[in-house]
Amino acid sequence: MTQLTLFDDVQNKEISLDNVAIQLDVSVASVRNWIKTGYLVQVGRGMVTLDSFENFKTKVAGEEKLTTRANKLLKDSHNHGELLTKFHSLINNDDISGYDLALRYEEELSNSYRNKEGVYYTPLDVVAHFFQYLPKNCSELSFCDPCCGSGNFIIKALDHGISPENIYGYDVDSFAVEVTKKRIFEHTGYKTNNIHHIDFLETTLKPCQQYFDVIFTNPPWGKKISKDKRVRFAHAVGAGKSIDTSSLFFFSCLTRLVKNGYLGFLLQDAFFNVASYEQARKKALNLQIISIIDFGKPFKGLLTKAKGIVIKNTQMGIGNTVECSEVTTHHSRFQNSFLLNPKSILNANCSQEESETIIHLYALPHVTLSGQAKWGLGIVTGNNKKFIRSTPLNGYVAVYKGSDIKNHGINDPSSYIPDNLSLYQQVAPIELYQASEKLIYKFISSQLVFFHDKKQRYVLNSANMLIPESGFPISQVQLCQLLNSKVVNWLFKTVFDTHKVLRADIESIPIHFEYFNENPNFEEHTFNNYLKVKELEDGTFQIEK
The missing domain is CATH 1.10.10 (Arc Repressor Mutant, subunit A)
Structure with a gap:
């Protein structure tokens, strides 16, 4: 079409x-x-x-x-055409260095433009981390940054001994291309023609492609391009259903990397744990992952966390270990341990011992909620200020927020909305709210907080609900107890590392239903004994030896 x-x-x-x-x-x-x-x-x-x-x-x-x-x-906007004209007029001004010019340009980009284009230039200290995994002698290697921006990765490649003749860059921003050329000339005296004003993804679709020994980049995150175009790119590079722009660049770069070459990507945290990136993670796990680096929140004004991944383009070997690091700490972990995670999640903050505990918990007899429950979202009013009142009125019903839900109960209602549900932007099927019993849970949360509801409560979209199918092996009360348990919460946080309780993640949690065969009443310590795990002082769990 x-x-x-x-x-x-x-x-x-x-x-x-x-x-x-x-x-x-x-x-x-x-x-x-x-x-x-x-x-x-x-x-x-x-x-x-x-x-x-x-x-x-x-x-x-x-x-x-x-x-x-x-x-x-x-x-929160700017005229980008005028901005480009302004800065192109400064590119040949010898009184302003390329680096300073790049900083000034970045400062004038509006947040709405950054969000639309997925543009966040990489801090120098973050860039430096990637190069420690390259060979000491890089003079004969070719290097590419397919989203070069103002050239921070490229300048670091020069510092690392890669020849300017062997360095290539691509970007859709014409000024970014020119300022990168300027910085290369200032750094080496070499006038390069290898920095191109073109979309790297488009070049990947063309014949006679160039291949590189090293590709390091910070690709655009969630750039707004049409779905048809993303699907076309995904089909061309084998990305499957992973069609976010960062995934498309990931697969595209692998098609342009020589055998045994090095790929380094700075990516949003979601790449490592969200279901839509699963095929990209599986692709990475088929290769040799050298390192995963947690950079926290490196971008000014952006709340999203970022992580780096460095891969060698060769098949994963048996016993390959991954260096998992934060800025000041690091540990090693067997790469094949990630393969046993649900959705191939790359939970690099989890230690080797913790990963063994996770494998142990999944190896015990269990069921999951996948395909065995009805799910419903909380009400999206579309205008909370208009509809929500703090006191009950005639024709209004109580509605509960996620913050009202506690693992030991639920607060009294403090919000009320008109009982005409057709007024709202999004409402789940009424029979879910009015079920004789259901589980409601916090949606915006880093831990699992479930409540067993038998009073047909309504919830706003900071909470969701589920009803197990009639054939589920334990009662809703028992399911609520397991999901609120300390060990299951530890498992959830350690595997998924998220601040949203997503349906797909809940469906992946092992439900150890056989515990209730011998324990009619739930207790934390007897549940741990059944699972053969023990809680440590820091709240983590390990296999009971």
Whole structure:
């Protein structure tokens, strides 16, 4: 299907989901939820009627809310064409070094532009970590940064002894390309023609590709490009369903890396534990992973954590160990231990001994909730200020937030919403809220906090709910006790290392149901004894020897 422009959409009285998301500054997932609730009318794959969109803007979303959002975007934006013109005029100014020019340029990029393009230039101290894994003599190696930005990886490659003639870079930002060339000349006196103003992903689709001994980069994270384009790239480089831009660069770079070459990527934390990156992780685990480095939050103004991974393009050997490090500490771990994690999660902060405990827990008889439960999301009102009240009113119902849920009970309600559920942006099937019993749990949380509900409570979207199928081997009360247990919480945090309790992660947790065959009442110490593990003073668990 040909990608329509916005002008084409108007002519055909249709508009794409991508364009709706862009105009309202929301995710496509939010747009799909508005379709499910009847606010937008879908007409064919990926399209809604223009009339329903216009009606939604004016009568549903609220003029005040949209105006506020638009004003916020206006404040956090810049004219990139004017910015490029300004800085291109400075590129030949010998009074300003390439490094200082790059810093000034980066400072003037708006947050909305950075988010759209996935642009966050790599700090020098982070760059330096990657080069310690290269051979001492790199003079004959070729080096590439496919997302070179202002050239920090490239300058470090020069410092590491790689010849400027053997260094290549690509970027879609014309000024970034020019400032990288300027920095190379200032550093070496060599005028290079190897830094190209072109999308590296596009070059990977062309014949007669160039191959490299070393590829180090910080690819764009979540760059906003059309799904059709991402799928096309994924098909070309074998990325499967891993179609985020960072995954596409990961697979593309592997197609351009020589045998026994070195690949180094700085990636968002999600790459290492979220299900949508699973195929990329499996690809990495087929090769020799040298190191995984936790950099914490290295980017100013960005809350996302970042990790580095360094890979050698050769098959993983039996007994290969991975150096897992933070800025000041490190440990080693057998690479094959990651293969036994659910979804091939690369939980590098977990020690070798902890990984053995995880393997032990998964080896014991258990079931999972995968395919054995009904799931429901909490209510998304679309406008909490408009709908939520702090005191009960006629025609209102109590609604519970994630923060109300405790593993020993639930707080009294402090929020109330109109009982007309058709008012809201997203509502689960009513029968889930009104089930005779269900489990509700915190969604935004780094630990598992479940509550057994028998009073048909409603929850907001900071909480979710599940109902096991009738044939599940233990009761909901018993399931709640296991999920809230210390050892299962340790397992959850150690494997998934996340601040969101995702359905896919819960479905991967082993439920050791046979414990209740001999223990009708749950107790932490008897559960640990059954599992043959013990809790240490620091709250971690290990196999009882």
